Every structure is written in structure tokens, then in C-alpha cells.
Amino acid sequence: MSAGFSVRVTKDHLVFSAAHFITFNGTICERLHGHNWRVAVEVDGPLDENRYVFDFIALRDAIQKLVLELDHHVLLPTEHAAIRVIADEREVTATFEERRWVFPREDCILLPVINTTAEEIAHWMGLQLRESIRRQPGNKVHTVRVEVEENFGQWARCEMDV
Template sequence: MLSSLDIFIPFYLIYNNMEIRIHGWEAGIRFSAGHFVPRHKKCERMHGHIYAVNAIIEGEQDEDGMVLDFLEIKKTLKKFANELDHRVILPGNSDFVKVEVGDEIQVKVGDKRYTFPLTDVVILDIPNTSAEELAKFLLKRFLDEFELNERIKEVTIGVDEGPGQSAWARKRL
């Protein structure tokens, strides 16, 4: 009589649904940037953060026991962080912030006016520069640019505005 111990089933076939995580603070996936959030009492003033970008990816392991290559994920997220590093982040799709691009960047928000050199600014296709919108933006970019395999079930990107406070955007695939 056969027992369950006599039947060999590869471990990865039983327990192959995994979650892998990239922690931006520890992995060095950080950027410093200035921004403001219109119509928010405190955050409508220009200020900055040291941000960290995090990722959680859920999927099935392959026959080698991997979900995805950590190095490739980190390389992609680091590229995104580098593009935002030491810049002023502006919303390019806002009803409350008017951005004009010429020899310089002219910004009008309420009764305030800002002028920035072109090289100091990044304009994102988002309505607001909150951590929530940054997380959604980075999730969309990751999904557009990173080659995911068919075993991936969910991708979550988090943006920390410093230790202890973050926003997360999730996409079920």
C-alpha cells in the first residue's frame, strides 16, 4: 500500500505561489524631490521629501524556484527614481496647476507663481503630485516597461514620503 510519502510531488508544484518584495530604503531605490499639493492646507506650500520606491510582486515560481529576477526589478525601479531625483515634480494633468513650457517652466497655482529652469523639473501625466498619484504613476510605468511573465498575478508599487508613511497602488493581472 502506498502512503502519501511514497508519492513524489515536486515542492515547487505544491507551494509555488509566492510574493517577492523590494524595500526601497534598504535597496537604495530613493529619490529627493520637491513638490506641492494644491488645495491642501499644509502641503500646498513648496516642500520636499526623500522618497523610497517599493515593490511587491505576486506570482508563481518557475521550475528554478524563482518568480522574477530581483536585480532586474531593482534596476527598473532605480531608473525611475533617478529620473525624479533632485527635481521639482509637477502635475501635467491638473485642473489647479497651470504649467507653461518655454525657455523656462512657468507655473501658476492659485495666486502663486513659480519659475524653474527646464532641467530642474519633471512634468508627470498626473493630476496631483501626492504620494498616491506618484504610486499610481510608477505602477503604470512599471507595467508598461517591465517584461512580466505569464506567472505574475499582481504587482504593487509603494512610494514612501519618508519612513512610516506611504501610498500603494496595486494591479491584479
């Protein structure tokens, strides 16, 4: 008989407040608004010699670092076909059709995503976590799963191989 193992971390402090806007249905662009986003992460893999899949504390610290990076910022997509984002050392200008937003540079996080949806944010976080997990000596994790809640009860999840 075989068994599968996973480790899941979600904490009250794995929350970040951030503003964003997304596009949908081709030409509709939301107004700038914010959420108190919540994050959970889970990894799957075999037990190591210590009988761990992955150290809870290391996983918590890795996701906490990402949460702190995004907290109290405006999240802007750099890969969107219709949202243009231009940044210099002082400010960031984002445009969509006739709309224009200008933000102080230190208030923005430029994410290499197509749209700042919960799904894309979960994917970006998953990519960052995957690299962090790969750097851990002896790690045998084979899957990472990141969940991002943008509003109470509205979760997006991204799962990827490590």
C-alpha cells in the first residue's frame, strides 16, 4: 500500500492588502480597487529522512516573503496586450485605451503577468516558491499548489510541478 503526503500552510498573517484592476471581455477595464488577499500554499512529495515532506517553517517563511513584497502596493501587469506600463525611478504610468493612471514608483509592483487576476498572482507566487523550494538541499517535493483568495470565499489556485 502506498501513501501520498502533503504539507499545507495558511496563517492569519499570510495576507496582503493591494490594489489592482483587470480587464475582461476584451475591452472592459475595471476601476482601480483593492483587496485583502489571503494566501495558502501546499506542497506534495515523499517523506524525507526526517519524515517531512517539507519544513513548515521554511515554507511559511518563503510565502511570507512574497506576501510582504506585495503588501500595500498597486499590482500592475507588464505582459498585458492592451495595458501599457512605463516605469522610471520616480513614477509608473499605466494606460488602457483612453484611461491613464500615474503612481509613485515605490507604491507599485510590476508583475510579469498578463492580467493581475487571482489566478495570475497565484501562478507568479508558485513560480517564486518553486525556485525557493528547488534551492533547499535534499528537497524531494514534486508539486506546489498556491491558493490566493481575493475576496471572502473566492479562491484561485495554481498547481505546478517542482
